[in-house]
Amino acid sequence: MFLKSLITLAVAVALQTTLGTACTPAHPAIKDANTVTLALRADVNCCDAPFQTTNMGVLDECHTATSGFLSFExxxxxxxxxxGIHILTFTDTNCQDDLRFFSLTNGDxxxxxxxxxxxxSFMISARAV
Structure with a gap:
């Protein structure tokens, strides 16, 4: 009985520790009505601090990240x-290879x-994808 209680307590502590370390990312501010702002992050969960924030207002203008990124807000x-504007991301540094696109949103x-x-690299574009 004591061992079962001890195991239950250990699981509860581990679960609380895991839940307590969950992140709540801070989204970038909206610059103005004609701009898309991206906050680039090195992890897939947007838990680390953004290492680059870029404002984009010109379509099809390629932007090179200062470092590779796995996620963004x-x-x-x-x-x-x-x-019809989307965010396009690329594996290379000149907006050519392995295109992925994302819809615009202000969602969390x-x-x-x-x-x-x-x-x-990345850009905003209205071209058909």
């Missing part, structure tokens, strides 16, 4: 919605590839 100005989300594919 976005803040979208109101005029960018309903224009962490955008990631669903795998450990490091991205190195």
């Amino acid at each position: 976005q803040a979208v100005g109101q005029n960018m919605f309903n224009q 989300t962490c955008d990631f590839e669903g795998d450990d594919v490091v991205r190195n």
Whole structure:
């Protein structure tokens, strides 16, 4: 009986420790109505601090990350919605290889590839994907 209680206590402590360390990412601020802001992160959960924040307002302008990223958070100005604009990410540094696209949102989300594919460049675009 004592051993069962001890195991139950150990599991409860481990669970509390795990739940207590869950992160709550801070999203970037919306710059203005005509800008998409990305906060790039090195982990897949958006738990670490962003290492680069970039404001984008020109379509199809390639941006190179200062370091490879696995996830990002976005803040979208109101005029960018309903224009067919997406966020495009690439594995190379010149916005050419292995395209992935994401819809614009101001939701409380962490955008990631669903795998450990490091991205190195990005842009906003209205081109068909």
